[in-house]
Structure formats: structure tokens, C-alpha cells
Amino acid sequence: MIFSNNILIRLTIFILGFCGFMVAKHIFKRKNDTEKPLVCPLKFDCHKVVHSDYSKLFGVPVDIFGMIYYGFISVFYLFFIFRPEPLPFILVNFLITLSLMAFLFSIYLIIVQIFILKNGCFWCIISTFISTFIFILTLLPHVFSSMP
DSSP states (O other), X not given: OOOOHHHHHHHHHXXXXXXXXXXXXXXXXXXXXXXXXXXXXXXSOHHHHHTSGGGEETTEEHHHHHHHHHHHHHHHHHHHHTOOSOOOHXXXXXXXXXXXXXXXXXXXXXXXXXXXXXOOOHHHHHHHHHHHHHHHHHHHHHHHHXXX
């Protein structure tokens, strides 16, 4: 099988999605664990961030939304790694919209950490980088294919 740029991009998005899922799962498992609490490698207070009022959306912890998003992205791109043909237009629009929403929500959460909580969470920042790269890579094939 010849690896085209699209397959490499899909593989990279799959790997990023899997990493994002593992980060969200790590936050979910450790945030309420008294024996193995969430440890922040930097001089931030992850505990303060993941237990703030901003850590839930419609009463659901954002780490659960993260696991759902990253899990969906991982499974979807794993399936389409081995399908070299272009994705249907409606599916492309859905993936771009979904990754845009995840990217914007991640940026919102970083802004909350900086300006409202005045504290950061290393794991949340890693998740933001992952969602940013997924968004960029989701757009990449479509931006270059529309150029003359």
C-alpha cells in the first residue's frame, strides 16, 4: 500500500485522538482519586482547575466530553486510514465543524484558566495542543486541494 499524504494525515489524527483520549481519561481517573491524585508536572494547581465551576458543561465534566470527542475521532480515523479514497463532502464538513468546536472550546478553557482562575493545568494545556493539531490537520488537505 502506498501512503498518500491523506493517509499519513489520517494516521496522525488517529494517534493524536488516541493521545487526547488518554489525557482526558487520566484527568478523569485522577481528579477524584485520593490515593493517586492528579499531579501537575509544572508549578500549576491542576486540582483547582479540574474542580472549578468551569470544569463542567451542562453538569457533565469536560473530561468526559474530551473522552467522547477524542474517542470518536480515534475510532473514525482508524477506520478511514485504510480507505484511500476521499471522504464524502458532508463527512468532511462534519469533521471540520467538530474539530473547530473542540478547538474553540479548548481555547475558551485556556482563557478561563489564565484570566479567571489565574491558574493552569498541564494536562488541560496538553489537551488544547492536541485539539489544535487535530483541527489544523483536519483542515490541511482541504485547504491545499482548493488552491489553484
